[in-house]
Amino acid sequence: MFIFLFPRWDNFKKKEELWFNEDCSIKCHKADFIRKPLLVISLDGFKRSYIDNHIVKTLEHMAKCGTTAEYMYGTYPTKTFPNHYSIATGLYPESHGIVDNIIYDKRLKTEFIDIRKTNDAQYFNGIPIWNVLERQNITTACLFWPACDSPINGIQPTYNLKYNRSMSYRDRVDQIINWLKMPANIRPSLIMAYFSQPDVVAHYKNDMDISNELENLELILDYLFKTLHNMESLNCINIIILSDHGMQKINHRYYVNEMIGNENILFADGVIGQLYFPNDTNSTLQDKIKETMEELKCYNNEYYRVYDKRRLPKRYHFSKSDRIGDIILDGQLGTIFYENLAVDYNKTRDHGYDFILEPMHTIFYAYGPNIARGLVLKPFQNIELFNLMIALLNVNSNLSSPNNGTEGRLNSVLDDIAISKPNRLKPLEECRITNNIQNEKTCLLGLSLLISGNEEFCYLSNCSTTLQSALIQRSDSNYTIALIERINSDSLLSQSQLKNDSNEWITTSLSARGTNDLQVNLHRDFVKGHFNNLEQITSDYVELYNEIIVISGPIYDFDDNNFFADSFEVSSQLRLQRNTTPSHIFRVIFRCKHSQWFDEEFQCENAKSLDVLSFILPNVPNDYNCLDSLSYLAANKARLRDIELLTGLEFLPTSWIPQAELYDDEFSVTLRTMMPEHLWQENELKR
Incomplete structure (x- = not known):
C-alpha cells in the first residue's frame, strides 16, 4: 500500500499570493538593475484614516517590510495640484506658484485659469524632479502626474502619457510594468504615476462607495506587486505610495x-x-x-x-x-x-483645510532594496519627499535644485545608500568686548547644544544666582537676534505693563521675566492682547513644569516672503533708521518631558526627553477673528524650522559638537521640523 501525503491546497494558494518574504529579505538578483528605478504612486485623496479599515492590505505589507509614517502632512492649501507639484519640487505653493487648482495671475491673464486644464509652463515655477534628472540624461516617465504635460523650462519626461480619464487602472498598471520591462539603457529611472481615486468618489458618494473604491485599489496594487514579483523585478525597484490630501464632509x-x-x-x-x-x-x-x-x-x-x-x-x-x-x-x-x-x-466632501487637522492627514509607504525595514516615521510634510527621491536615485545633491525641504529629514528611510551628513552651522561663540573674551567661564553650559547661528552671530551671557540668560546678537553691532532665558518656579514672571499714554507703538521687552535685555516696538493693542496672552501661557508652563528655557526674539519679514533677510542688510537698516519695529515676534519654549534639567546647564538629564513648543505672532493691532487667547496661540504655533528660516538661527546643532550623541542628527532634524499640533496640557492653562 502506498500512502501519498499531499500538502493542503490553501498552502499552495498562500505561497502563490505572497509577493513578500515573511522575513522581509529584499535583495535584487537581476544584473541589469544597477540603478534601482524609483516608482512613485499617488492615490488622490487617500486620507490616513482609510488605513484603519484594513481594506488595502498591500499597504500593510509595505509597512511591515518597508517604511511608513504615522501620517504625512500636505502643504497649504491641501488641494490636488498644489500638493502634487510640491511633492515634485520640494517647494511650498507660495514658492512654486501653484497656489490653488484655480489661479489668478494678472500679469498673465485678467481672469482665473484652471491649472488642471492648461499646459502653459509660465504658471509653473521651480524645477520638478523629472527636469533635474532629464538634465543629467537620466530617463523619466510620467503617468498623468500633474504638471508633466507642461514643458517647464522646455523640458518634459522622456515618456509622458497625455491625461486620459477613460484609461482603466489595469491598463495604467500595465503601462508601468511595460516601462519597467524595458532594457536598462532606455528604462525610466523615475516613474511618477497618478491615480484619481479615492478622491473622485469621495467628493460626491457615501462611505460604502468609498470602501468599494478602496477594495478596487487593493486589487490593482496587489496586481502590480504580484506581477513585479513574478518578473523577479520587485526587489530591484524602490516604490513609494502616497497621497496628496485627506477628505472632510461638508x-x-x-x-x-x-x-x-x-x-x-x-x-x-x-x-x-x-x-x-x-x-x-x-x-x-x-x-x-x-x-x-x-x-x-x-x-x-x-x-x-x-x-x-x-x-x-x-x-x-x-x-x-x-x-x-x-x-x-x-x-x-x-x-x-x-x-x-x-x-x-x-459637493458632499472636500479638502483644502489646514494640513494639521486630522481629516487632512495623508499616507506615506515605501518598499524596496534601499528602503529601511519596519520603520515608522514621525509625521512630516510632503516638501521633504524631494530630497528623499533624489537620494534614492543616487543623484548628486549638488546637481539637484534648491527646495524648502530640510536636509536630512528622511535620511533614516535610506538603506544601503551612502548618506552625506547635513551641513549645520557652527556653535555660537561668546561676543568679544574690547577685544577680550567677555567671561573666562560661562554659566551657560550646553548652550551650544541648544542653538547656533550665522557665523556673524555671538552671545552675551548674564549669569547670577537667580538668572541664567544670554543675548544673541551680531558681533559687529548691537542688533539683537534673540534672548535666551532659563526660568524656574522661583523666578517671578512679570506681565507686560502698559504705560499711561496713548501712543500707538510701545517699546516693550520680549523677556519672559520682564527684564529690559531685548526691547522692540510693539503695537499697543498687540501688547495689551495676544502678547500678554503669550506671557501668560509662558507663566503657566513654568508653574506646570517647574523649569523651562525660553527663547524670544523679533522677526523682520516686511515683504512677507517667509525667509530671513540678509542679517547685515537688516542690521544696517536698523542702525541707520533706529527702527526696532518687527513684523512678528517669536517665542520658543523648551521643557524636559520625562526628566529634569541639569543644574546650570541647558540640557535635559535624559537628552531625548527635550520637547519644544514654538509660536510666531504678527505684530499687528487687530485680530479680525476675535479668537480667545488659547485659540489664537494655537493657530499661530510654528515649527522650530520656521523660526530658523526667519531669523538665521539654528536649533539643536550636532555636526560640530563633541557630545553629538546627545542630539543625534535624526533626533535633531525631527524635533526641528516637528509640526506642533496642540498646546501642552491645554486643559490646565489659564484663559
Missing part, C-alpha cells in the same frame, strides 16, 4: 455675495476662499483690504477665519506669491465658500 456653506458689499472682486471658491481686488492699485489696495476685513470681522470664527497675508499663520507658508488672494477665508472643518448660490455644485 456641512456649512457660505456665499460671498451675501457676506460683503463690494462687487468688484474675483473670488476663488473652495474650503479656502481667496478674494482678489483686480482693479485696485497699490495705493488703494490696502484700504480695500482693511475695509473688507472689517466687514468680515468676527463673523463666525467657529466656521471660518479671515486673514490678510501678514496675519496668516507663518507655518502655512502662504504669503509671498502675488497669486495668493488679498484676503483668505480660512475655512474650519466642514465649511466651504462659493461666490454665490448659482455656482454651488453640491
Whole structure:
C-alpha cells in the first residue's frame, strides 16, 4: 500500500499570493538593475484614516517590510495640484506658484485659469524632479502626474502619457510594468504615476462607495506587486505610495455675495476662499483690504477665519506669491465658500483645510532594496519627499535644485545608500568686548547644544544666582537676534505693563521675566492682547513644569516672503533708521518631558526627553477673528524650522559638537521640523 501525503491546497494558494518574504529579505538578483528605478504612486485623496479599515492590505505589507509614517502632512492649501507639484519640487505653493487648482495671475491673464486644464509652463515655477534628472540624461516617465504635460523650462519626461480619464487602472498598471520591462539603457529611472481615486468618489458618494473604491485599489496594487514579483523585478525597484490630501464632509456653506458689499472682486471658491481686488492699485489696495476685513470681522470664527497675508499663520507658508488672494477665508472643518448660490455644485466632501487637522492627514509607504525595514516615521510634510527621491536615485545633491525641504529629514528611510551628513552651522561663540573674551567661564553650559547661528552671530551671557540668560546678537553691532532665558518656579514672571499714554507703538521687552535685555516696538493693542496672552501661557508652563528655557526674539519679514533677510542688510537698516519695529515676534519654549534639567546647564538629564513648543505672532493691532487667547496661540504655533528660516538661527546643532550623541542628527532634524499640533496640557492653562 502506498500512502501519498499531499500538502493542503490553501498552502499552495498562500505561497502563490505572497509577493513578500515573511522575513522581509529584499535583495535584487537581476544584473541589469544597477540603478534601482524609483516608482512613485499617488492615490488622490487617500486620507490616513482609510488605513484603519484594513481594506488595502498591500499597504500593510509595505509597512511591515518597508517604511511608513504615522501620517504625512500636505502643504497649504491641501488641494490636488498644489500638493502634487510640491511633492515634485520640494517647494511650498507660495514658492512654486501653484497656489490653488484655480489661479489668478494678472500679469498673465485678467481672469482665473484652471491649472488642471492648461499646459502653459509660465504658471509653473521651480524645477520638478523629472527636469533635474532629464538634465543629467537620466530617463523619466510620467503617468498623468500633474504638471508633466507642461514643458517647464522646455523640458518634459522622456515618456509622458497625455491625461486620459477613460484609461482603466489595469491598463495604467500595465503601462508601468511595460516601462519597467524595458532594457536598462532606455528604462525610466523615475516613474511618477497618478491615480484619481479615492478622491473622485469621495467628493460626491457615501462611505460604502468609498470602501468599494478602496477594495478596487487593493486589487490593482496587489496586481502590480504580484506581477513585479513574478518578473523577479520587485526587489530591484524602490516604490513609494502616497497621497496628496485627506477628505472632510461638508456641512456649512457660505456665499460671498451675501457676506460683503463690494462687487468688484474675483473670488476663488473652495474650503479656502481667496478674494482678489483686480482693479485696485497699490495705493488703494490696502484700504480695500482693511475695509473688507472689517466687514468680515468676527463673523463666525467657529466656521471660518479671515486673514490678510501678514496675519496668516507663518507655518502655512502662504504669503509671498502675488497669486495668493488679498484676503483668505480660512475655512474650519466642514465649511466651504462659493461666490454665490448659482455656482454651488453640491459637493458632499472636500479638502483644502489646514494640513494639521486630522481629516487632512495623508499616507506615506515605501518598499524596496534601499528602503529601511519596519520603520515608522514621525509625521512630516510632503516638501521633504524631494530630497528623499533624489537620494534614492543616487543623484548628486549638488546637481539637484534648491527646495524648502530640510536636509536630512528622511535620511533614516535610506538603506544601503551612502548618506552625506547635513551641513549645520557652527556653535555660537561668546561676543568679544574690547577685544577680550567677555567671561573666562560661562554659566551657560550646553548652550551650544541648544542653538547656533550665522557665523556673524555671538552671545552675551548674564549669569547670577537667580538668572541664567544670554543675548544673541551680531558681533559687529548691537542688533539683537534673540534672548535666551532659563526660568524656574522661583523666578517671578512679570506681565507686560502698559504705560499711561496713548501712543500707538510701545517699546516693550520680549523677556519672559520682564527684564529690559531685548526691547522692540510693539503695537499697543498687540501688547495689551495676544502678547500678554503669550506671557501668560509662558507663566503657566513654568508653574506646570517647574523649569523651562525660553527663547524670544523679533522677526523682520516686511515683504512677507517667509525667509530671513540678509542679517547685515537688516542690521544696517536698523542702525541707520533706529527702527526696532518687527513684523512678528517669536517665542520658543523648551521643557524636559520625562526628566529634569541639569543644574546650570541647558540640557535635559535624559537628552531625548527635550520637547519644544514654538509660536510666531504678527505684530499687528487687530485680530479680525476675535479668537480667545488659547485659540489664537494655537493657530499661530510654528515649527522650530520656521523660526530658523526667519531669523538665521539654528536649533539643536550636532555636526560640530563633541557630545553629538546627545542630539543625534535624526533626533535633531525631527524635533526641528516637528509640526506642533496642540498646546501642552491645554486643559490646565489659564484663559
